[in-house]
Amino acid sequence: MSAILHPSPPLDLAFVDEAIAQEGRSPESLIPILQRLQNHYRYLPNEALRRVCALTGLTPAHVAGTASFYARFRRTPTGRHHVRVCHGTACHVAGAQHIMDSLRRDLHLPPGSDLTPDAEFSIEEVACLGCCSLAPVLMVDGRVAGRLNAASATLAITQPAHHP
């Protein structure tokens, strides 16, 4: 993992204009617009939300409130690999917090951040992933890894080819 931080390129806001042109400017269009932005940017950048307000006339409180209300919308950037660690009941009982703590330590996540300094990995706690018999479970880039311990959880995301 490189420790060098690369400055983020300026956000291309043309996609926001496109999304609004497709979905419309009414309050009912807001969730479909946010979904398009989330799919495109992989989170909801503040600059994009400000552009939504400017083009739709919706208030910042309304847009920010909607963006924060739904768990599927992320307000912080994701890494190139996004890791979802299940904290549903079965996984919680099987040691999900221990998995989370060891991943944070092994990936050198700064306190309070869910993104590694090189933006390679982001980590998110999620509700049941629907494969409780494999608890504890995580999902990385859409692939499930289960029956984890601290060591195998790190391997599952850093060396996926070696993890079943």
Ligand code: FES
């Ligand atoms: S509780 Fe983790 S997969 Fe169901």
